[in-house]
Amino acid sequence: AQKITQTQPGMFVQEKEAVTLDCTYDTSDPSYGLFWYKQPSSGEMIFLIYQGSYDQQNATEGRYSLNFQKARKSANLVISASQLGDSAMYFCAMRDLSSGNTPLVFGKGTRLSVIA
Amino acid sequence: DSGVTQTPKHLITATGQRVTLRCSPRSGDLSVYWYQQSLDQGLQFLIQYYNGEERAKGNILERFSAQQFPDLHSELNLSSLELGDSALYFCASSGAAQAYTDTQYFGPGTRLTVL
Numbered sequence: 001a002q003k004i005t006q007t008q009p010g011m012f013v014q015e016k017e018a019v020t021l022d023c024t025y026d027t028s029d030p031s032y033g034l035f036w037y038k039q040p041s042s043g044e045m046i047f048l049i050y051q052g053s054y055d056q057q058n059a060t061e062g063r064y065s066l067n068f069q070k071a072r073k074s075a076n077l078v079i080s081a082s083q084l085g086d087s088a089m090y091f092c093a094m095r096d097l098s099s100g101n102t103p104l105v106f107g108k109g110t111r112l113s114v115i116a
Numbered sequence: 117d118s119g120v121t122q123t124p125k126h127l128i129t130a131t132g133q134r135v136t137l138r139c140s141p142r143s144g145d146l147s148v149y150w151y152q153q154s155l156d157q158g159l160q161f162l163i164q165y166y167n168g169e170e171r172a173k174g175n176i177l178e179r180f181s182a183q184q185f186p187d188l189h190s191e192l193n194l195s196s197l198e199l200g201d202s203a204l205y206f207c208a209s210s211g212a213a214q215a216y217t218d219t220q221y222f223g224p225g226t227r228l229t230v231l
Contacts, residue, residue: 035219043204044118045222091159101147101210101218103172106159 002027004092004107011112013082020067021077021110023092031097034075035104036066039089048090051075052097079112087114119143120223122207128229134195137226141188141209147171148190149210149220150182154203165190197230204228 003026013019025034036048051059051066059066067076075094079086089111093104119142129135141148150162152175161174165184176182179197184190194201204227208220 037222043227044224045206045208046118047219047221050219093159101164101166101171103149103161103164103174104151104159104208104220105161108158 002029002032002094002096002105004094004105006092006107006110008110009108011110013079013112013114015084015114015116016081018078018080019082019112021079021090021092021112023075023077023107025073025075025092025094027094027096029096029098033095033097034066034068035093035095036064036075036077037091037093038086039091039109041088045091049077082114084114084116087112118221118223120207120209120221122205122223122226124226125224126227126229128231129197130231131197131199133197133230134193135197135228137192137194137205137207137228139190139192139207139209139223141190141207142221145209145211145221146188147210147218147220148184148188149208150176150190150192151206151208151222152203153206153225154200159206162192194228199230202228202230 032053034051038046049061065078089109092107095102121140146167162176164172182192204225207223210218
């Protein structure tokens with residue numbers, strides 16, 4: 001079974017600073033994908049970034065980057081130059097990639113607050 | 117805008133009632149997933165459909181059912197509602213089954229309140 005652990009219930013960061021949100025995972029699947037989603041107070045789930053287990057390089061999408069350490073089973077999200085609009089819940093998720101489209105397993109999330 | 121639409125946005129009903137939540141996937145997406153987000157359980161997968169067929173089942177109660185229609189929209193039916201069914205229900209969609217990196221895009225959700 002897959003499991004995602006996000007150990008930081010809440011985080012504060014100063015505007016324009018970088019912040020790292022932690023995510024560790026557990027799976028026996030040989031091929032898997034790791035995802036980060038953002039949920040602002042309005043409630044929608046916004047896809048941010050994806051990392052495949054066989055990808056050689058860490059994923060980046062604008063100000064978002066994923067620090068993937070396979071041996072440690074961690075997939076931390078790094079947000080650079082934080083903005084007030086980054087204040088939201090952030091969810092780490094994973095799914096098995098070996099059998100077509102499969103459901104996501106989510107962590108409990110980290111609430112990020114960006115301070116001016 | 118993810119391209120996934122869900123209606124209604126809010127739903128308030130009483131215990132024992134039955135409701136239907138509707139989802140239209142992104143154009144071209146064949147897979148539809150339903151997730152429930154509650155304060156105590158977090159985000160949990162309920163059920164998945166692919167091109168009209170049930171593909172996977174998660175923690176879905178027997179009082180809940182779903183289907184995907186030929187036009188690929190999906191409906192989640194919740195019956196004999198209880199207070200604990202109050203939650204945010206998300207629909208997500210993704211593309212062809214063999215696309216390894218296929219990302220699930222979420223709709224805006226339906227917030228269900230059972231009084």
